[in-house]
Amino acid sequence: MANNQPRKIFVNLPVGDLERSKQFCTQLGFGFNPKYTDDKAACMIVNGEATVMLLTEPFFRSFTRHEICNTASHTEGLFALSCGTRAEVDDMVRIAVAAGGKHAMEP
Numbered sequence: 001m002a003n004n005q006p007r008k009i010f011v012n013l014p015v016g017d018l019e020r021s022k023q024f025c026t027q028l029g030f031g032f033n034p035k036y037t038d039d040k041a042a043c044m045i046v047n048g049e050a051t052v053m054l055l056t057e058p059f060f061r062s063f064t065r066h067e068i069c070n071t072a073s074h075t076e077g078l079f080a081l082s083c084g085t086r087a088e089v090d091d092m093v094r095i096a097v098a099a100g101g102k103h104a105m106e107p
Contacts, residue, residue, distance in 0.1 A: 012053045013076075014060035014068045018042060020100070021054045027099040028092065046081075 015021040022032065022042050033051070036043035040059040044052040057068055069076040083089045097103065 006049050009050045010053065011051070011079075012055055012060065012063065014057045015054045016057060018054060018056050024096075024099045024101065025052075025054070028095055 018039070018041075022044075025042075025044050026032075030044050030046065033043040033045055036053070040056050042054045044054060046052060055063075060068060081092070083092060093103075093107075
């Protein structure tokens, strides 16, 4: 069945500290949909077709029977955002590190 509508993606991620995660994402320039944001989850808007739900670990557990990955010692996933230029990439990395993020490896 053909569908000419672009697909939307809804990524769900467990977070240890929801407020800190929201602050980090806000510093990167993302906004949140208040309709789907409360003390258990925050709906981060990437664009009209992509949304990331930041879920507290207890709330995330209610959606799966599997253990949550310990990202201090394991990789949960690899996620990439598009940028228009290398300078924009470098600027986003600088902002992310200043907001508490860490380099995964040298550029």
